[in-house]
Amino acid sequence: MRILPRVLTTAGALMILGTGIAHASIPDEAVMFKNPNCGCCAGHAEHLRANGIKVKVVPTEQMAKIKQKAGIPAGETSCHTLSIGGYAVEGHVPFKAIEKLFKEKPKVSGLTLAGMPSGSPGMPGPKTEAFKVKSFKDGKSKLYGTF
Numbered sequence: 001m002r003i004l005p006r007v008l009t010t011a012g013a014l015m016i017l018g019t020g021i022a023h024a025s026i027p028d029e030a031v032m033f034k035n036p037n038c039g040c041c042a043g044h045a046e047h048l049r050a051n052g053i054k055v056k057v058v059p060t061e062q063m064a065k066i067k068q069k070a071g072i073p074a075g076e077t078s079c080h081t082l083s084i085g086g087y088a089v090e091g092h093v094p095f096k097a098i099e100k101l102f103k104e105k106p107k108v109s110g111l112t113l114a115g116m117p118s119g120s121p122g123m124p125g126p127k128t129e130a131f132k133v134k135s136f137k138d139g140k141s142k143l144y145g146t147f
Contacts, residue, residue, distance in 0.1 A: 025102045025103070025105075026052075026053065026098065026102040027053070027102075028053055029054045029055075030053050030055050030082050030084035030089075031056045031082070032044075032055050032056070032081070032082045033062075033080060033082075034057060034059055034080040034081075035079060036060070040079060040092070040116060040122050040124075041079055041080040042122070043122025043123065044080065044091075044120075044121050044122030044123075047094075047121035047122055048098075048121075051095040067081055070088035070090070071137070071139065072090050072112060073139050073140060073141045074139075075114065076090065076114045076134060076141050077091070077112070077114065078090050078091025078092065078115060079091065084098070085102065087108070087110040088110035089101075089111050090110065090111065090112035090114075091112055091113040091116065091120075092117065092122050092123055092131075094113075094120065094121055094147045096147050097111055097113075097131075097145060100144075100145060101135075101144075107137070108135040108136060108137045109136055109137045109138075110136060111133055111136070112135075112141060113132075113133050113134075114134075117131060131146065131147045133145055133146070
């Protein structure tokens, strides 16, 4: 049975809500859509799990469609897209940024950390500078915070 095409066509596919509390008001469940050939996404999922979030990983060849449906602005993409509590979180966004998102609950579509920065959660190598996490809505992004 091919469930993925139905998931992609469901209007709320990227708006899966968690059922409990991990930290403050953060949902305790999330869905991570990732390219089947990418290995670093597992590291980010582990980072989230270490902070109390149950992450369901969904490998898919449809990442471009998922990113488009989530409203990720051009130039702000990364290797995976997380759906958590009505927000999309693109890439290796640190848990502290996600925690801030759910504390403040801004009227945005989500957060992004473009590319795959060295030392970000799930990525090998040293952290060479603060991670500039952006929020996005309606195809536009702006700095949300440095972490």
